[in-house]
Amino acid sequence: MRDVLVLGSTGNTGGRVLRQLRDRGVPTRAATRRPTRPGQVRFDWADRATHAEALDGVGAVYLVAPIxxxxxxxxxxxxxxxAPDARVVLLSSSPVDDTTPGLGExxxxxxxxxxxxxxxxxxxMQNFTGEHLVGQTARDGAIVTATGDARVGFVDATDIAAVAVRALTDAEPHNTEHVLTGxxxxxxxxxxxxVAERLGRPVTHRAVTSAELAARHIAAGIPAEFAAVLAAMDDAIREGSEDRVTDTVERVTGRPAxxxxxxxxxxxR
Incomplete structure (x- = not known):
């Protein structure tokens, strides 16, 4: 099998895709701005000169859009x-479809x-850990969103990666969209x-407006235009867009989410 190029190889899903591919013995190439280890290749979205080398000999790509x-x-x-001959698996998002400006394109x-x-x-689910704002505010005792009391089918990044690996390596390409939930x-x-039960201390949810949430994102260093996109996603959740459950993870991987x-x-922790 030709190499699989993994973009976002240090991210939530990319790192897991890379590990799962290597566990299967699939030859991989980890894209990074600063390669320091065998199996890594220099890649920078802003430098097209790095694209050809990263793609040389590649048969499939796990594509994470520029953050x-x-x-x-x-x-x-x-x-x-x-990469006209490569199979491509794109990491998009549940609320995004073909008509959505930006990522949907x-x-x-x-x-x-x-x-x-x-x-x-x-x-x-990993948003509740690490440096994500949800994780940070959870550790401070109050998760802040603009979602109101609407529900979300939170999904584990390991399960996302497992579906990605199947889509990258199955004999027949999937040629479809996969909506993934827990x-x-x-x-x-x-x-x-x-989370409070796990930590043994109070953790609550504090609902704010989408404008307040965007301001919090900007204060955390997120560009204003992208902060507005993130806040709009919370608006959509509040209106019920993520209150759904699919069986895609189990159907594709053969094990429950x-x-x-x-x-x-x-x-x-």
């Missing part, structure tokens, strides 16, 4: 044009490839209660 870029098409389109680009899949995961939908208040309580008990 924090509201209009990624001008960067991604020439990159894909340099990449769906059509990927569908031009000879094999493709678009992953549309709901919100990551096995149940929870409100942030319900999730906060599970991890539930939020199991995730919390195993990963939240």
């Amino acid at each position: 924090g870029v509201a209009e990624p098409r001008p960067l991604v389109e020439p990159f894909l044009a340099a 990449l769906h059509g680009l990927v569908q031009r490839q000879p094999g493709w899949a678009v992953l549309r995961p709901s919100w990551f 096995p149940s939908a929870l409100s942030y208040a319900e999730a906060a209660a599970i 991890r539930d939020f309580r199991t995730f919390a008990n195993e990963e939240i």
Whole structure:
């Protein structure tokens, strides 16, 4: 099998995709701005000179769009044009479809490839850990969102990666979109209660307006245009867009998706 190029190789899903591919014995190439280890290749979205070398000999690509870029098409389109024969699996998002400006425009680009899949995961369980604002505010005792009491089918990044690996390596390309959720939908208040139980201290959900949330994102260093996109996603959640559960993880991988309580008990510290 030809190499699989993994973009976002140090991220929530990219790192897991890389590990799962290597566990299967699949030859991989980890894209990074600063390669320091065998198996890594220099890649920078802003430097097209790095694209050809990263793609040389590649048979499939795990594509994570440029982070924090509201209009990624001008960067991604020439990159894909340099890989006309590669199967491409795009990490998108549950609320994004072909008509959505920005990230949604990449769906059509990927569908031009000879094999493709678009992953549309709901919100990551891993947002409750690490440096994500949800995780930071959870550790401070109050998760802050603009979602009200609406529910979300939070999904584990390991399950997203497992679906991606199948889409990258199955004999037949999937040539479809996969909407990915966990096995149940929870409100942030319900999730906060599970986190509080795990931590042994109070954690609540504090609802704010989308304007307040955007301001918080900007204060945390997120560009204003992208902060507005993130706040609008919370608006959509409040209106019920993520209150759904799919069986895609189990159907594609053959095993059930991890539930939020199991995730919390195993990963939240």
